[in-house]
Amino acid sequence: MNRPFQAFVPLFGTEELAKRPKIQVNPAAGRKREPLSLEGSRLIEQVQSKDFEAYGRFVRLHQDRVFNTCWRICGNLEDARDLTQEAFLRGMQSLADFRGQSSLYTWVFRIAVNLALSHKRKGKTRQTLSLDWSPLAEGTQAAELAKRMHDARAETPEKATADAELQGEVIKALNALDADHRAVIVLRDIEGFGYREIAEILEVAPGTVKSRLHRARITLREAIKPYTARQ
Amino acid sequence: MSSIENDNLSLYLSAYLDGELTPEESALVKRILEENPEARALLEDLQVGADLLQNLPRHTAPATLLEDIGIHLEREDLLNDIPASRVETRTPWRRQFAAAAMFVIIVTGGLWGFVKFGPNLVDPKREMLTTTGKIDDSPTVSAGDVSNLPPLTSKTTPKSSSPVTEKSTAVTSLAHVLSFEQKAKIGMSAREVLDHRFENESNKLMLQFENGEDLTATYARLLEQLFDRGGTNLRETPLPTRLDKIEGELFYTGLASVNYPANSDRQLLIRVPASAINEVFTQVKADTGESTNAVLKLGELRANGWEEAERLALQMAGDLDVSEETTMLAQSDPEATESGTQKIIEENSIASLLVGLTGINDDVIAPKDRASLEAARAAGNAKRMDRDRPPVDPKSPIDRRAKDEREYKDRTKGQSGEGANSSTTSGNGRTNDSPASSKDSKSASTADGDSPNPVIKAPDAAEKAPKSNNPSNDDLESAASKDHQPDSAAEQTGEKSESAEKENRDTDHTSLAKRMIAELEAKHASRKNTAQASVENGSATVPQLPKQEDPYITLVIQFVSPPKDEVEPRIPPETSTSKPKTEARKKPNSPTATKEHGATSKADKPKENKLNGELSHSAR
Numbered sequence: 011m012n013r014p015f016q017a018f019v020p021l022f023g024t025e026e027l028a029k030r031p032k033i034q035v036n037p038a039a040g041r042k043r044e045p046l047s048l049e050g051s052r053l054i055e056q057v058q059s060k061d062f063e064a065y066g067r068f069v070r071l072h073q074d075r076v077f078n079t080c081w082r083i084c085g086n087l088e089d090a091r092d093l094t095q096e097a098f099l100r101g102m103q104s105l106a107d108f109r110g111q112s113s114l115y116t117w118v119f120r121i122a123v124n125l126a127l128s129h130k131r132k133g134k135t136r137q138t139l140s141l142d143w144s145p146l147a148e149g150t151q152a153a154e155l156a157k158r159m160h161d162a163r164a165e166t167p168e169k170a171t172a173d174a175e176l177q178g179e180v181i182k183a184l185n186a187l188d189a190d191h192r193a194v195i196v197l198r199d200i201e202g203f204g205y206r207e208i209a210e211i212l213e214v215a216p217g218t219v220k221s222r223l224h225r226a227r228i229t230l231r232e233a234i235k236p237y238t239a240r241q
Numbered sequence: 242m243s244s245i246e247n248d249n250l251s252l253y254l255s256a257y258l259d260g261e262l263t264p265e266e267s268a269l270v271k272r273i274l275e276e277n278p279e280a281r282a283l284l285e286d287l288q289v290g291a292d293l294l295q296n297l298p299r300h301t302a303p304a305t306l307l308e309d310i311g312i313h314l315e316r317e318d319l320l321n322d323i324p325a326s327r328v329e330t331r332t333p334w335r336r337q338f339a340a341a342a343m344f345v346i347i348v349t350g351g352l353w354g355f356v357k358f359g360p361n362l363v364d365p366k367r368e369m370l371t372t373t374g375k376i377d378d379s380p381t382v383s384a385g386d387v388s389n390l391p392p393l394t395s396k397t398t399p400k401s402s403s404p405v406t407e408k409s410t411a412v413t414s415l416a417h418v419l420s421f422e423q424k425a426k427i428g429m430s431a432r433e434v435l436d437h438r439f440e441n442e443s444n445k446l447m448l449q450f451e452n453g454e455d456l457t458a459t460y461a462r463l464l465e466q467l468f469d470r471g472g473t474n475l476r477e478t479p480l481p482t483r484l485d486k487i488e489g490e491l492f493y494t495g496l497a498s499v500n501y502p503a504n505s506d507r508q509l510l511i512r513v514p515a516s517a518i519n520e521v522f523t524q525v526k527a528d529t530g531e532s533t534n535a536v537l538k539l540g541e542l543r544a545n546g547w548e549e550a551e552r553l554a555l556q557m558a559g560d561l562d563v564s565e566e567t568t569m570l571a572q573s574d575p576e577a578t579e580s581g582t583q584k585i586i587e588e589n590s591i592a593s594l595l596v597g598l599t600g601i602n603d604d605v606i607a608p609k610d611r612a613s614l615e616a617a618r619a620a621g622n623a624k625r626m627d628r629d630r631p632p633v634d635p636k637s638p639i640d641r642r643a644k645d646e647r648e649y650k651d652r653t654k655g656q657s658g659e660g661a662n663s664s665t666t667s668g669n670g671r672t673n674d675s676p677a678s679s680k681d682s683k684s685a686s687t688a689d690g691d692s693p694n695p696v697i698k699a700p701d702a703a704e705k706a707p708k709s710n711n712p713s714n715d716d717l718e719s720a721a722s723k724d725h726q727p728d729s730a731a732e733q734t735g736e737k738s739e740s741a742e743k744e745n746r747d748t749d750h751t752s753l754a755k756r757m758i759a760e761l762e763a764k765h766a767s768r769k770n771t772a773q774a775s776v777e778n779g780s781a782t783v784p785q786l787p788k789q790e791d792p793y794i795t796l797v798i799q800f801v802s803p804p805k806d807e808v809e810p811r812i813p814p815e816t817s818t819s820k821p822k823t824e825a826r827k828k829p830n831s832p833t834a835t836k837e838h839g840a841t842s843k844a845d846k847p848k849e850n851k852l853n854g855e856l857s858h859s860a861r
Contacts, residue, residue: 199291224255
């Protein structure tokens with residue numbers, strides 16, 4: 011069934027992975043996402059002079075990445091929404107403190123990640139339903155709808171279940187990581203930041219980023235190994 | 242394993258995967274990978290894990306994020322520059338501090354009360370006295386003791402307008418600037434949310450179904466329709482008294498078929514391409530039929546039923562007086578009706594409602610339909626200019642509608658003074674005839690009896706005019722433009738040939754349509770220039786996304802069951818106030834329907850308010 015939303019359907023599951031060429035690592039290129047533009051001093055000047063419009067453009071440009079990062083760190087969409095808003099607000103309110111030693115984007119991201127980490131450590135996550143269908147949310151009415159939608163997109167019911175199960179395990183393993191490790195792996199593997207940027211955001215040494223990422227990946231690997239091996 | 246220790250291998254592989262090794266380290270790792278299958282397996286596992294993470298679903302940030310930030314900043318101003326973070330709910334330590342302070346105050350007050358009144362209050366005899374209300378025979382208690390009791394009435398401190406009160410007033414006033422979601426989020430009452438006015442929410446439209454029946458099937462079909470046409474960002478929230486407990490949030494982008502119960506205590510928010518709205522509504526309208534009263538809410542406007550919505554859409558899209566326009570189209574220019582002008586306008590109705598009321602960019606309408614819409618608007622503008630009205634701002638539909646209502650009121654006054662069948666003259670001299678009166682109000686141009694284009698004259702001349710059965714739109718327009726001319730001039734006009742009249746009429750409409758299109762193009766050009774300027778300013782990489790150009794709207798769908806014992810507040814289209822509208826559409830020639838049509842918006846007002854109240858009540 012050709013549906014307009016299919017372009018947004020995320021690829022997940024081992025079958026898609028199996029189709030990809032194995033181990034085609036290009037160490038020089040890394041796994042960066044789109045280049046981060048709009049970091050010129052002009053914008054910073056505009057924003058520092060309380061140019062709301064310029065800041066609005068800045069927000070629009072980066073809101074999705076900040077939102078997704080907050081979501082994956084705190085694990086709750088509603089909270090992520092609040093945290094994103096709070097991060098941009100604080101960024102606006104404390105622009106006077108920005109000294110230009112890092113990029114404005116990294117600086118706002120640091121605020122967002124710190125907020126999300128602080129939020130996570132305090133265990134303030136709201137009791138809401140899981141957003142991705144997974145066995146975790148099973149038994150609820152909304153989860154039932156999500157499952158139907160998910161099944162409808164899959165090629166076969168078996169594959170749909172397997173994919174969803176694997177994805178559920180990945181999310182579960184991610185949520186099981188402690189906040190620091192989770193932040194690193196989210197910033198690297200989900201948001202595609204480089205080690206140096208992550209070090210700037212988290213205000214740690216690049217070596218710490220490397221070791222935390224390594225530990226997080228090994229933990230994640232152990233958690234999902236039974237499922238990847240089975241499939 | 243050469244210079245890399247076994248323990249460090251995975252660390253190096255992880256960094257190698259990210260391309261974060263130096264060239265020397267990278268070469269070393271490559272060599273190890275060639276030699277060691279375990280290392281290759283480990284790298285593969287790490288790659289799989291990273292890919293799985295990278296392919297987790299992503300979401301777009303809330304569409305209202307920027308707006309919310311703006312509201313926060315506005316709130317800061319309202320609260321005398323108190324930082325938003327201080328009044329935010331997300332300040333746990335402040336809350337804790339406040340709670341601790343409150344606790345200390347209570348404990349201190351309690352201790353003070355105990356010290357001052359304690360000995361008496363804990364006296365068991367005193368207890369007996371106070372609880373039974375009569376003095377015991379016991380010698381230890383006397384009337385004197387009773388009179389020595391401290392007064393039971395507590396001291397009342399005079400009320401003063403404290404800063405707290407002022408702040409709460411300021412916070413209350415925020416209800417006017419909060420968005421729909423924000424109201425729901427901060428836990429405003431269901432009534433506040435249901436009655437929310439959407440005039441400032443340029444990307445929101447509410448569709449409310451009022452029906453006591455089970456609407457599960459309707460709900461499922463509606464969802465399916467919306468998803469099939471690119472609906473996304475589906476959210477479902479409950480509708481209890483407080484809405485801060487979000488039950489479930491579904492951010493899925495696909496749906497094949499759902500069988501989801503429609504409950505009266507839920508509402509659905511979904512982002513839908515505005516261009517798909519009309520199609521979806523048409524389908525849902527066909528599905529729901531007469532049994533369901535669908536209510537469209539937007540700003541102060543509340544359309545009960547599809548027909549009312551369509552009427553509003555037509556009215557707002559082209560500033561047309563729908564009933565008049567329909568009547569005149571049918572009476573004067575059958576060709577125009579047959580050519581599908583009217584039909585196309587109707588097909589565009591809901592989309593037009595959006596364009597007219599929310600200012601959504603015209604681009605969201607298909608080009609084919611846009612042309613017809615422009616023509617309809619041009620026609621509407623022609624009428625408007627004939628009435629010598631001052632130019633109105635198309636971006637302020639509320640004002641425009643109020644103006645229409647005022648004009649209608651003026652016209653009605655004139656009508657009531659002249660009798661039911663006489664011509665109704667507006668304040669600017671425009672004449673609007675019923676068929677009966679139009680037979681009497683003939684122009685000289687119809688003296689030969691052949692011309693289907695009679696010119697309607699001023700009331701004094703109308704009595705002398707010969708009969709005609711076809712008063713037309715253009716006749717009315719020409720009459721409006723010439724009603725200050727002497728009769729002889731009108732006769733001269735009437736001697737024009739039919740073809741010349743038609744040619745003039747076509748020219749008028751064409752030129753108006755051309756002008757409208759030119760205005761639209763100028764608007765686009767100015768936008769383009771603004772974008773060009775931003776390029777020159779150095780902010781070229783930033784996409785300009787004005788709110789009006791967002792091709793998506795958020796559709797708020799509510800299923801509201803009216804109370805079983807109170808059927809009266811429901812206003813289906815068939816009831817007394819809505820009936821004339823229906824008739825006006827079915828019988829375009831009916832002048833009565835035409836006249837009553839415009840009055841319905843006023844007549845409905847009190848009932849609408851009542852309806853809102855009932856709905857809110859039922860939702861709770």
